[in-house]
Amino acid sequence: MSRRLRIALAGNPNSGKTTLFNAMTGAHQRVGNYPGVTVERREGVCRVGGVEIEVVDLPGTYSLTAYSIEERVARDAILDPDLDLVIDVVDASNADRNFYLTTQLIEIGKPVVIALNMSDVARANGVEMNLERLSALFSAPVVETVGHRGSGVQELLKAALARAERNAFPPPPRLRYGDALDAALDALSARPDAQAAAARLGVPARWLALKLLEEDNAIVERVAETGLREAARALARPIAERAGDRIEALTADARYGFISGVCHAALRQTAQARHTHSDRIDAVVTHWLFGIPIFLLMMYAVFRFTFALGEPLMGILERLFEGLGGWVGGRWPEGSESLLRSLLVDGVIGGVGGVITFLPNILLLFFAISLLEDSGYMARAAFVTDHLMRHFGLQGRSFIPMLLGFGCSVPGIMATQTLEQGRARLATILVLPLMSCGARLTIYALLIPAFFPRHLHARVMWIVYVVGIAAALALARLLRTTVLRGDSPPLVIELPPYRWPTLRGALLRMATQSGLYLRKAGTIILGISIVLWALTTFPRRTEFERDYAAEAEAARGAYAEAAARALGVPLDAADVAAERVDELADRIADLCAHFGERIAQAERAGNTTEQLTLLAARDAGLARLRDAAPAEFDRTARYLDEARIPRDEALEAIALARQMERMTHSYAGRIGRWLEPAIRPLGFDWRIGTALIGAFAAKEVFVAQMGIVFSIGEQNLSTLRERLRAEYSPITAFSLLLFCLLSAPCMATIAVTRQEAGGWRWAALQFFGLTAVAYAVSLVVYQVGSRIWV
Amino acid sequence: MRSEHAAAPAARYLADVPAGESARVVGVEQGHALRMRLMAIGITPGTVVRMVMRNPVGPCIVAVRGARVALGRGMLRRIRVETVS
Numbered sequence: 001m002s003r004r005l006r007i008a009l010a011g012n013p014n015s016g017k018t019t020l021f022n023a024m025t026g027a028h029q030r031v032g033n034y035p036g037v038t039v040e041r042r043e044g045v046c047r048v049g050g051v052e053i054e055v056v057d058l059p060g061t062y063s064l065t066a067y068s069i070e071e072r073v074a075r076d077a078i079l080d081p082d083l084d085l086v087i088d089v090v091d092a093s094n095a096d097r098n099f100y101l102t103t104q105l106i107e108i109g110k111p112v113v114i115a116l117n118m119s120d121v122a123r124a125n126g127v128e129m130n131l132e133r134l135s136a137l138f139s140a141p142v143v144e145t146v147g148h149r150g151s152g153v154q155e156l157l158k159a160a161l162a163r164a165e166r167n168a169f170p171p172p173p174r175l176r177y178g179d180a181l182d183a184a185l186d187a188l189s190a191r192p193d194a195q196a197a198a199a200r201l202g203v204p205a206r207w208l209a210l211k212l213l214e215e216d217n218a219i220v221e222r223v224a225e226t227g228l229r230e231a232a233r234a235l236a237r238p239i240a241e242r243a244g245d246r247i248e249a250l251t252a253d254a255r256y257g258f259i260s261g262v263c264h265a266a267l268r269q270t271a272q273a274r275h276t277h278s279d280r281i282d283a284v285v286t287h288w289l290f291g292i293p294i295f296l297l298m299m300y301a302v303f304r305f306t307f308a309l310g311e312p313l314m315g316i317l318e319r320l321f322e323g324l325g326g327w328v329g330g331r332w333p334e335g336s337e338s339l340l341r342s343l344l345v346d347g348v349i350g351g352v353g354g355v356i357t358f359l360p361n362i363l364l365l366f367f368a369i370s371l372l373e374d375s376g377y378m379a380r381a382a383f384v385t386d387h388l389m390r391h392f393g394l395q396g397r398s399f400i401p402m403l404l405g406f407g408c409s410v411p412g413i414m415a416t417q418t419l420e421q422g423r424a425r426l427a428t429i430l431v432l433p434l435m436s437c438g439a440r441l442t443i444y445a446l447l448i449p450a451f452f453p454r455h456l457h458a459r460v461m462w463i464v465y466v467v468g469i470a471a472a473l474a475l476a477r478l479l480r481t482t483v484l485r486g487d488s489p490p491l492v493i494e495l496p497p498y499r500w501p502t503l504r505g506a507l508l509r510m511a512t513q514s515g516l517y518l519r520k521a522g523t524i525i526l527g528i529s530i531v532l533w534a535l536t537t538f539p540r541r542t543e544f545e546r547d548y549a550a551e552a553e554a555a556r557g558a559y560a561e562a563a564a565r566a567l568g569v570p571l572d573a574a575d576v577a578a579e580r581v582d583e584l585a586d587r588i589a590d591l592c593a594h595f596g597e598r599i600a601q602a603e604r605a606g607n608t609t610e611q612l613t614l615l616a617a618r619d620a621g622l623a624r625l626r627d628a629a630p631a632e633f634d635r636t637a638r639y640l641d642e643a644r645i646p647r648d649e650a651l652e653a654i655a656l657a658r659q660m661e662r663m664t665h666s667y668a669g670r671i672g673r674w675l676e677p678a679i680r681p682l683g684f685d686w687r688i689g690t691a692l693i694g695a696f697a698a699k700e701v702f703v704a705q706m707g708i709v710f711s712i713g714e715q716n717l718s719t720l721r722e723r724l725r726a727e728y729s730p731i732t733a734f735s736l737l738l739f740c741l742l743s744a745p746c747m748a749t750i751a752v753t754r755q756e757a758g759g760w761r762w763a764a765l766q767f768f769g770l771t772a773v774a775y776a777v778s779l780v781v782y783q784v785g786s787r788i789w790v
Numbered sequence: 791m792r793s794e795h796a797a798a799p800a801a802r803y804l805a806d807v808p809a810g811e812s813a814r815v816v817g818v819e820q821g822h823a824l825r826m827r828l829m830a831i832g833i834t835p836g837t838v839v840r841m842v843m844r845n846p847v848g849p850c851i852v853a854v855r856g857a858r859v860a861l862g863r864g865m866l867r868r869i870r871v872e873t874v875s
Contacts, residue, residue, distance in 0.1 A: 493859070
């Protein structure tokens with residue numbers, strides 16, 4: 001026997017609904033979005049006694065009106081004719097407020113089962129509950145649960161199953177709304193057109209009548225019967241006038257009246273202990289003076305956690321994809337010009353690898369955020385930053401995503417999911433890429449040392465970051481007074497008691513979030529990667545201006561001669577002799593490379609002592625190698641200096657020149673040239689234009705791209721810097737720095753913006769808007785700067 | 791609205807209630823949607839609320855029906871209250 005049952009979990013925010021959902025479905029859950037909106041939709045499956053139960057976790061809401069997207073989404077899901085039953089998750093330690101939703105749920109007519117969640121906390125706080133009486137008052141089964149321990153979950157599911165299969169409960173109680181309103185409800189629901197409309201919508205006629213009287217627009221517009229709508233309005237007007245208030249306010253009052261009767265009859269509060277502990281923490285955490293520093297400290301911890309742990313993992317993934325690319329590339333003969341090889345290695349593996357390397361950061365970030373969220377701290381963070389952010393048309397909750405944007409815009413934009421839906425959230429998403437991300441740091445690291453004296457490095461860097469922050473706040477304000485105009489709703493947020501977060505909850509959230517990221521962003525980014533690959537690959541160059549193959553052959557010939565000379569063997573024995581010393585040569589080269597990097601680092605940091613220590617250590621290492629076999633060592637060193645290193649450098653230069661010719665010929669190169677007149681006023685030439693197109697794929701590609709257009713390998717940063725210094729002025733460099741900071745965010749950001757903002761038009765606004773801002777700023781900087789300084 | 795004609799000595803708002811003191815909600819001015827939001831969170835006429843924490847600037851924390859709710863200044867200035875006897 002295989003039956004399916006569809007149930008929904010409804011409940012207030014902080015009622016422990018999602019914990020209960022996790023306890024029911026474990027890892028068998030899917031996360032997606034409700035169609036057309038970005039409200040998260042969680043579904044899972046569990047089995048009880050041979051029946052498969054599909055569980056939908058509705059967004060947490062306090063009521064079921066039409067005033068917020070979450071409430072509308074929740075209500076529509078409950079009205080769905082395929083849904084068999086609703087489990088109402090009630091925080092037992094906060095029952096009277098939670099029952100407000102319950103009173104609305106029982107009127108919709110779907111079978112309801114009440115889960116008195118966190119009943120252990122309620123008991124500890126001195127709340128005594130009479131379950132039988134509660135069950136009778138709401139005419140629904142009531143089950144006690146403790147979500148984070150999973151206790152009561154099986155009983156709850158069994159009760160739901162029993163309730164769905166056999167109705168042993170009388171119809172739900174009719175709430176009394178006062179004589180006038182009750183009479184109007186009776187009159188309206190008795191009308192044949194009301195019953196027809198109710199049957200069509202699958203709701204009780206009385207509920208439909210209530211919504212019509214309340215003028216609930218989301219429901220009214222689904223009623224085609226104009227006579228019915230007119231009748232409802234005519235009935236409602238005198239009642240509202242007599243009461244001096246809207247019908248909706250009267251019904252809300254009546255609900256609380258009913259609830260106080262229920263609580264009086266079935267609950268007994270013997271002590272008031274629920275918040276003392278939390279209040280004491282809040283006295284410090286939300287303090288007007290200490291609140292912000294504590295918040296910044298918490299955010300710094302999240303930041304450090306995410307990026308310190310994520311960085312090495314990202315390195316591993318990067319190497320993994322490099323290895324995979326090398327392995328796939330190796331299926332073809334060396335120097336192969338196969339298009340398929342290039343598509344797979346450079347386009348697909350390069351592009352998808354770029355997406356997946358963000359994954360550790362996203363995993364860790366969502367882990368840390370859900371710990372903070374579940375502990376109750378996130379609500380406090382919104383509280384302490386609210387005042388500050390309001391000046392810019394943003395909300396307290398905007399702060400965290402923006403801070404995360406300094407690491408990477410992608411997780412930053414994903415973190416806006418914790419914001420309330422609406423314009424403030426959209427504004428946050430749109431300006432978030434202005435928080436200078438880690439990938440842009442590679443561009444600054446190339447340009448700043450190339451153009452500015454050492455004592456200005458930190459200052460230029462600081463200016464770039466501050467410009468980013470100022471632009472983000474200014475643009476947020478601009479957006480909120482133009483395209484996204486509208487009052488920020490004043491802050492109304494519940495501060496739940498502090499709780500210990502559960503590892504299980506954090507891990508589950510981490511897993512589902514990253515699945516969502518991979519699925520949604522992955523497909524889009526794969527597409528854009530292929531387009532960018534095509535731009536840099538086509539049209540293909542088949543005939544080159546220079547004979548690169550002959551040049552490479554010449555370099556190899558010169559190498560053989562030099563090797564023979566250095567090793568003192570005849571030319572035809574050079575290869576064999578070179579092979580014999582290659583191992584030692586590798587060790588010498590490795591040693592020099594290893595120290596060379598650290599010496600250069602010490603030199604950049606201006607640490608002369610360290611530089612000298614490292615030099616001495618390197619020489620000592622070389623001397624040890626030499627002592628083992630002096631004659632062999634000298635021959636090998638000569639071979640390295642005169643044959644191997646010159647050959648490697650020559651071959652690399654040839655490969656780069658070839659790549660450069662290709663790039664110039666490709667669409668990307670042509671676009672760069674075509675862009676030149678447009679970007680000339682900013683101080684840029686076509687080479688920078690081409691590199692900027694690459695930067696759209698991922699900001700760090702800019703450096704590699706500059707290397708290609710100047711035919712200098714990426715490893716040779718200092719040579720590249722010298723070339724740049726010879727070609728451009730510091731004012732061009734500064735203009736370029738600002739352009740890279742402000743302009744079109746990378747494609748991963750665009751893809752995530754589309755996903756989170758809910759449409760391509762927002763992604764397009766972000767792309768073109770930010771690029772326009774970047775253009776204007778760079779134009780002013782270059783035009784004014786070059787007149788002052790030159 | 792309902793309290794417009796109440797014979798209170800002077801209109802008092804939740805924004806005027808000092809920390810640690812309680813007051814009874816009389817009504818909410820302006821903005822039906824906001825009022826419904828407050829009602830859903832438990833702030834209805836007749837409810838006794840207590841000011842738990844008020845900062846010199848920014849939002850305040852109020853105790854409502856056993857829960858803690860943070861309310862922005864704009865909100866506090868719209869919630870009319872009376873002294874609890």
